[in-house]
Amino acid sequence: MPPSADTAATGAPAPAAPDAGPGGSDGGLRLSSLTKRYANGFTAVHDLDLDVPRGSFIALLGPSGCGKTTTLRMVAGLEVPTSGRITLAGQDITDRRAHQRPVNTVFQNYALFPHLDIYENVAFGLRRRKVRDVESKVRAMLELVELDSQARKRPAQLSGGQQQRVALARALINEPEVLLLDEPLGALDLKLRRSMQIEIKRIQVEVGLTFMHVTHDQEEAMTMADTVAVMNGGVIEQLGAPAELYENPRSTFVANFLGQSNLIEGRVLSRSADVTTLDMHGITVSVPTARTHTDGDRGWIGIRPEKVLIGEEGADLDAPGNTVPGGVVSDVSFVGVSTQYLVRMPWGQELQVFSQNTGRTRMFTVGEKVELSWRPEYAFCLDINQDAAAGVDDGETR
Amino acid sequence: MTAWLRERMVLLLGLGVLAYTFVPIAVVVLMSFNEPAARNVYSFDGFTLHNWANICEDAAMCEALGLSLRIGFLATLVATVLGTLAGFALVRHDFAGRSSANLLIFLPMAAPEIVLGSSLLTLFVAAGASGLLGFWTILIAHIMFCLSFVVVTVRSRLAGLDDTLEQAAADLYATPAQTFWRVTFPLVLPGILGAALLSFSLSFDDFIITNLNSGNETTFPMYVWGAYRVGVPMQVNVIGTIMLLFSLAVVVTGELVSRRRRRALV
Amino acid sequence: MTQAAQAVPETATLAAEPSGSRRRRGRTGYLLMLPATLWLLLFFVVPFYSLVATSLFDASGSDFRGYEMTYAWGNYVDVVEAYWQPFLRSLWYAALATGICLVLGYVLAYAIAFKAGRWKWLLLVLVIAPFFTSFLVRTLSWQLILSDEGFVVDALQFLRVLGPDDRLLATPVAVVAGLAYNFLPFMVLPLFASLDKIDPRLVEASSDLYAHPFVGFWKVTWPLSLPGVVSGTLLTFIPAAGDYINAEFLGSTNQRVIGNVIQGQFIDANNSPVAAALSVLLMVLIVAMVLVYVRRAGTEELL
Numbered sequence: 018m019p020p021s022a023d024t025a026a027t028g029a030p031a032p033a034a035p036d037a038g039p040g041g042s043d044g045g046l047r048l049s050s051l052t053k054r055y056a057n058g059f060t061a062v063h064d065l066d067l068d069v070p071r072g073s074f075i076a077l078l079g080p081s082g083c084g085k086t087t088t089l090r091m092v093a094g095l096e097v098p099t100s101g102r103i104t105l106a107g108q109d110i111t112d113r114r115a116h117q118r119p120v121n122t123v124f125q126n127y128a129l130f131p132h133l134d135i136y137e138n139v140a141f142g143l144r145r146r147k148v149r150d151v152e153s154k155v156r157a158m159l160e161l162v163e164l165d166s167q168a169r170k171r172p173a174q175l176s177g178g179q180q181q182r183v184a185l186a187r188a189l190i191n192e193p194e195v196l197l198l199d200e201p202l203g204a205l206d207l208k209l210r211r212s213m214q215i216e217i218k219r220i221q222v223e224v225g226l227t228f229m230h231v232t233h234d235q236e237e238a239m240t241m242a243d244t245v246a247v248m249n250g251g252v253i254e255q256l257g258a259p260a261e262l263y264e265n266p267r268s269t270f271v272a273n274f275l276g277q278s279n280l281i282e283g284r285v286l287s288r289s290a291d292v293t294t295l296d297m298h299g300i301t302v303s304v305p306t307a308r309t310h311t312d313g314d315r316g317w318i319g320i321r322p323e324k325v326l327i328g329e330e331g332a333d334l335d336a337p338g339n340t341v342p343g344g345v346v347s348d349v350s351f352v353g354v355s356t357q358y359l360v361r362m363p364w365g366q367e368l369q370v371f372s373q374n375t376g377r378t379r380m381f382t383v384g385e386k387v388e389l390s391w392r393p394e395y396a397f398c399l400d401i402n403q404d405a406a407a408g409v410d411d412g413e414t415r
Numbered sequence: 416m417t418a419w420l421r422e423r424m425v426l427l428l429g430l431g432v433l434a435y436t437f438v439p440i441a442v443v444v445l446m447s448f449n450e451p452a453a454r455n456v457y458s459f460d461g462f463t464l465h466n467w468a469n470i471c472e473d474a475a476m477c478e479a480l481g482l483s484l485r486i487g488f489l490a491t492l493v494a495t496v497l498g499t500l501a502g503f504a505l506v507r508h509d510f511a512g513r514s515s516a517n518l519l520i521f522l523p524m525a526a527p528e529i530v531l532g533s534s535l536l537t538l539f540v541a542a543g544a545s546g547l548l549g550f551w552t553i554l555i556a557h558i559m560f561c562l563s564f565v566v567v568t569v570r571s572r573l574a575g576l577d578d579t580l581e582q583a584a585a586d587l588y589a590t591p592a593q594t595f596w597r598v599t600f601p602l603v604l605p606g607i608l609g610a611a612l613l614s615f616s617l618s619f620d621d622f623i624i625t626n627l628n629s630g631n632e633t634t635f636p637m638y639v640w641g642a643y644r645v646g647v648p649m650q651v652n653v654i655g656t657i658m659l660l661f662s663l664a665v666v667v668t669g670e671l672v673s674r675r676r677r678r679a680l681v
Numbered sequence: 682m683t684q685a686a687q688a689v690p691e692t693a694t695l696a697a698e699p700s701g702s703r704r705r706r707g708r709t710g711y712l713l714m715l716p717a718t719l720w721l722l723l724f725f726v727v728p729f730y731s732l733v734a735t736s737l738f739d740a741s742g743s744d745f746r747g748y749e750m751t752y753a754w755g756n757y758v759d760v761v762e763a764y765w766q767p768f769l770r771s772l773w774y775a776a777l778a779t780g781i782c783l784v785l786g787y788v789l790a791y792a793i794a795f796k797a798g799r800w801k802w803l804l805l806v807l808v809i810a811p812f813f814t815s816f817l818v819r820t821l822s823w824q825l826i827l828s829d830e831g832f833v834v835d836a837l838q839f840l841r842v843l844g845p846d847d848r849l850l851a852t853p854v855a856v857v858a859g860l861a862y863n864f865l866p867f868m869v870l871p872l873f874a875s876l877d878k879i880d881p882r883l884v885e886a887s888s889d890l891y892a893h894p895f896v897g898f899w900k901v902t903w904p905l906s907l908p909g910v911v912s913g914t915l916l917t918f919i920p921a922a923g924d925y926i927n928a929e930f931l932g933s934t935n936q937r938v939i940g941n942v943i944q945g946q947f948i949d950a951n952n953s954p955v956a957a958a959l960s961v962l963l964m965v966l967i968v969a970m971v972l973v974y975v976r977r978a979g980t981e982e983l984l
Contacts, residue, residue: 095582115585116594128583132601141597142587187587429792432785433804436811436865439822443814446825458830501717508710516714523725525915525971526964527923529940533947533960534728537735540953559724562717620816622926623940627947639817643930647821655818662813666806 044071044106046092046195046227051101053087061087063251065101069195069244074221074228076242078235080274080408084251085231089197092229094118105194116145121188122197126204127180129172135159135183136168142191158190161220178209185217189224196221198230202237214240235275239263247271249408263321267310269399272319274408279325279368280317282401293398298364302339302396309398317399322369324395327358328378330386340390344368346381356380360387440659447652466649473648479638480654486550486634487618490557495611497558498565499603505566506573523563531560532624539628548630556628557621561614568613572606605673612665619658729964736957748954756958764942764959771938772966774853774928775921778860779868782917783910785861786868790909791902793869794876805873812866820859820930827855827931851933859927867916875909876902911978919967939963 046069053062062084069075077085090096092103094115103111110118121142129138139158143151159165162182172180181201188196198217202210218241221228232238238245239259246256247270255262255271266272269280283295283302293309295302297318304318330342347367348359358370358381370389372378381387420427450463471477504510505517523531535556539545544552580602584594622636629637639651738748740756761768793804811819826833827849837843849855879902887897925940932938939959946956 093582093586095586115582116588116590120586122583122586124579124583126577126579128577128579130580130583130598141584141589145588145590145593191587423796425788426792426796429789429796429804432789432865433807435785436808436862439819439826439862440811440814442822442825443818446822497717497720500713504710504713507704508713509704509706510710510714513710516718519718519721519726523721525919525968527919527940527967529923529925529943530729530732530960530964531725533943533956534732535724536947537953537957538724538728538731541731541735555724559720562720566717616813622817623923623944626944636815636817639815639821640926643817643821651818651821655814655822659810659814663806663810666809670802670806 044194045069045073046229047102047104048088048092049102049104051088051091051103052099053084053091053096054099060251062091062098065251065253067246067253067256069227069229071106071194071227072225073244074218074230074242075244075246076230076232076238077246077248078232078238078274079248080233083248085233085248086199088248089122089199089229089231092195093120093122093197095122119191119194120197121191121193121195122199123181123184123188123201125199125201127172127184127201129180129183129187131172134169134171135164135175138172138183139187139190141187146191154190158186161189161223162186177205178213181205181213182216185220189220189226192224193226195227195229198228200232201230202232202234210237217241239275245275247274249274264395265308265397266319267399268407269317269319269403269405270408272397272399272408273406277322277369278319279322280319280399280405281366281368283316283318283398285314285316292393295398297341298362300339300341302341303393304396304398305394308396311398311400313401315401317401317403317405319397319399320391320395322357323355323371323373324391325368325370326390327360327370327372327381328388328390330388332388339393339396340388342388344387344389346383346385346387349381349383351380358387360389443652443655443659446649447656449649449652451649466653470650470653472650475633476635476638476642476648476650476654479633479635482550482632483619483635486553486557487615489554490561490618491611491614493558494561494565494614495607498562498610498614499569499607501562501566502569502573505570520563520566523560524567528560528621528623532556532627535559535624536627546630548628549632552628552630553625553632553634556624557618560621560624561617564613564617565610568610569603569606572603572609576602605669608669612662616662732957733961735953736961738954738957740952740954753954756954757962760955760958760962764939767937767939767942768959768962768966770936771922771940771963774857774860774936774938775918775924777857778864778921779914779918781857781861782865782868783914786865786872786913787906787910789865790869790872790876794873794879795881808869808873809866816863817926817930819863820926823855823859823862824850824930827858850931851936853932853936855931856928856936856938859931860921860924863924863927864917864921867920868913871913871916872906872909875906879905907978911975915971915974919971922967923963 046067048065048067051062051065051067052060054060061082065084065088067075067088077088079085087096091098094110094113094117098111101111102109105119110120130141133141136155136159140151140155143154148154155168156165159168162185164179164182164186167175167179172183175183181204184201201217202213205213214237217228228242230238230242239262243258244256245259245262247254247262249270255267262271263275266275266278269278272278272280281297283297286294286296286301288294288306288309291306292303293306295304295316295318302318309316341362343363344360346358347361350357353374355374356372358372359367360370361367368389445459447466448462448464449459450461450465451458452460466472501516501520505513505520510516535552539548539552576599580598581594584598585591589597620636621634622640625634626637626640633641635654639647642648642651734750735748736756737750737752737754738756739751739753740759789808793801793808797804825831828834829848829850831849834843834849837849838845838847843849883901883905884897887901888894892900923940925938925944928936928938928941943956943959943963946952946959950956
């Protein structure tokens with residue numbers, strides 16, 4: 018198994034949590050040693066620790082079967098953990114049943130009650146708790162999601178995007194301690210999904226509640242959440258702000274699942290406090306020691322395709338340090354904002370290069386000899402024992 | 416022209432089959448307005464409203480009809496309640512012997528009516544109750560054979576119910592009882608009503624089982640059976656027509672109500 | 682290692698029923714099941730046992746004098762010798778009627794599922810509507826239609842399909858036609874349920890892959906509709922095999938079926954052991970045929 022990841026969100030920024038104390042756990046959600054094992058022996062979630070500060074927006078990101086949905090359902094009270102505790106706002110809620118928890122869920126397929134109209138769907142939770150002022154609260158909530166004119170329609174009469182907003186409103190109106198979103202945008206088309214991502218994020222900032230969002234779509238996770246937990250095989254592989262995860266992945270799974278990475282085998286030559294130098298198929302390259310996540314004498318040298326510069330042989334590229342000659346362009350895809358190259362290296366591996374379409378450099382053609390280079394500070398180095406293809410296919414969500 | 420025909424061939428054939436199923440029905444409706452020249456002559460001799468105006472001309476027929484209605488109503492009530500409970504147990508609960516229970520539900524539907532009827536008769540005889548054959552034995556038999564159909568109908572409706580709806584209700588602070596009465600039950604209700612309608616028509620229509628277990632009582636189908644040699648009164652066709660119209664009305668109303676609910680305020 | 686986790690993918694989280702929420706354990710299940718189970722045990726299982734017992738009574742007794750339990754297996758031999766003809770006739774008529782129902786029902790169900798568009802529900806209502814007119818009244822109506830003076834015989838005689846003295850009523854043709862007519866809805870509904878689930882794009886895909894429409898039907902639609910075919914044929918065959926109303930109203934003494942015999946032995950001849958033996962035999966035969974049939978069709982899960 019990959020190394021069990023960071024387990025506390027101590028480094029995670031929580032901009033929308035002004036009242037969160039140090040460590041951010043006072044009013045937040047804390048999962049400790051949470052484990053879910055099914056009767057058939059499959060362990061969906063394995064000894065998971067997670068601290069979600071109040072008012073933050075966390076995304077659980079991972080491929081199907083990674084345990085993210087099971088984690089969410091345990092928080093909702095829809096699944097009983099095999100072991101471990103769930104604490105919310107200082108109270109242990111592990112043994113409370115779903116209807117007794119101040120937690121609400123936006124379900125994957127919305128789960129709107131087909132026999133009730135929109136108004137009654139939204140009012141459902143308030144009525145169960147015998148809250149006063151149902152009328153004004155529901156009206157206000159429907160206005161927030163811009164559905165006030167649809168109050169008396171039934172769910173089946175609404176479009177997918179509208180149903181999605183009803184599901185959100187139905188959960189939000191209860192002002193839960195934590196709002197759980199279970200792949201809430203999966204059924205929407207790309208354009209609508211983009212606008213809903215922004216919409217949900219806006220609402221989260223507006224209401225200031227804790228949101229926990231489950232998704233397999235890395236772009237969605239990075240767009241919406243301020244903290245992303247990448248899950249794989251029932252454990253959190255890495256936790257952090259989107260940019261941090263992307264720039265400094267600690268495992269091959271994270272490197273491949275979040276965006277794409279070139280992983281090239283290298284042998285460690287020397288380590289200092291600042292820089293680790295490696296031999297990469299006869300070329301000496303350096304990686305910041307702070308981004309070197311292996312103690313072994315070999316490692317995967319990782320570099321994101323858009324960080325790689327491509328030039329003619331002998332060209333002077335603005336990337337002192339790591340220059341790799343001898344590449345031959347084997348494929349060119351022009352995608353508008355950029356050109357994506359595959360470059361076959363002397364050692365046989367094909368590297369990906371994304372070149373921004375700034376107009377300052379010319380396009381290369383298949384068969385041309387080129388030179389690649391990148392700034393050392395963008396590179397990272399991972400444990401050679403990890404599978405270089407981990408998370409590659411899972412990341413292709415669209 | 417040929418393309419038009421080829422495109423609609425299957426539909427036309429299907430409508431043809433449907434039309435075929437309505438030929439006898441059309442005759443029933445037609446004969447309900449017949450004024451027969453003699454009691455056992457079966458040809459359309461003249462149009463009259465007499466049969467409709469004097470449904471109970473033959474008191475025995477109406478007596479039999481009354482019995483069938485009473486039995487049908489009670490059998491439907493009991494079978495629907497017991498069957499609905501069992502349907503819930505089978506879909507929503509786990510208990511030892513669940514698969515045997517499913518088999519027990521299935522078997523009565525796989526047995527020909529004549530076998531069901533003769534089994535019950537031998538039981539009543541063996542229990543020394545042959546003198547008691549009548550209303551109650553008919554009712555017992557009807558509940559028995561309606562039960563399985565109710566269970567199957569309710570079970571499939573429940574199994575088709577998205578259980579995330581119930582999870583959503585629990586998530587929205589509904590207690591298990593509230594979840595049941597506000598979400599589960601309303602959503603299963605159409606299935607229960609359908610099962611009840613099916614029960615009633617099965618009960619009202621049954622002849623083979625009833626005939627063996629009825630003692631001296633006469634249900635409507637038994638009356639028809641007994642009367643057909645001497646000539647069935649035309650009012651029988653009136654009853655057939657009324658049954659048809661009634662059930663059509665129920666089904667169509669049900670469908671329209673559920674459509675209006677879906678389409679309201681579009 | 683990540684591959685291993687994906688091999689047991691979300692199915693584990695979905696199929697392994699979320700504990701506690703879906704199928705609950707505990708007493709409630711038993712309580713809910715109890716009344717229906719009791720009713721069926723008392724009035725279906727126990728009677729069947731008593732039917733088997735009765736079939737083994739000494740046949741020389743009578744309903745009035747009582748019977749002796751002699752384990753008279755010979756009853757079965759006797760009834761087979763005496764009544765093998767109506768027995769075979771019942772099964773034969775039922776099989777014929779089922780075949781006709783399958784052809785007619787398939788066309789109708791197919792038309793409703795794929796060609797009816799927005800009129801689907803209305804056509805379905807029309808399929809079940811005849812079912813709500815009393816069975817006996819319906820069959821009597823057939824008697825009228827097929828009678829010697831009826832328009833069908835006139836038309837067939839005019840077309841020289843029937844000779845001037847031929848008739849339809851009181852022939853096997855009439856009985857089988859009546860059975861096929863009466864049990865058609867039992868065939869159409871399961872067929873429709875199966876066909877309606879089939880994605881029409883599958884058929885389009887098959888024609889895209891060079892299948893002639895008939896081949897596409899045979900390779901795609903038909904196999905996918907098999908569950909409906911199996912349950913439809915069972916729902917038609919079983920009641921048809923035990924029915925005697927059609928034989929009585931539309932046939933003659935030459936078309937006596939096993940239902941007539943059983944009914945007569947019980948009610949008119951007061952010979953319970955013989956009637957019971959016939960019933961048991963009918964049930965056993967039908968169950969055996971159903972099992973063989975279902976196994977051959979590969980649809981055991983229906984049971």
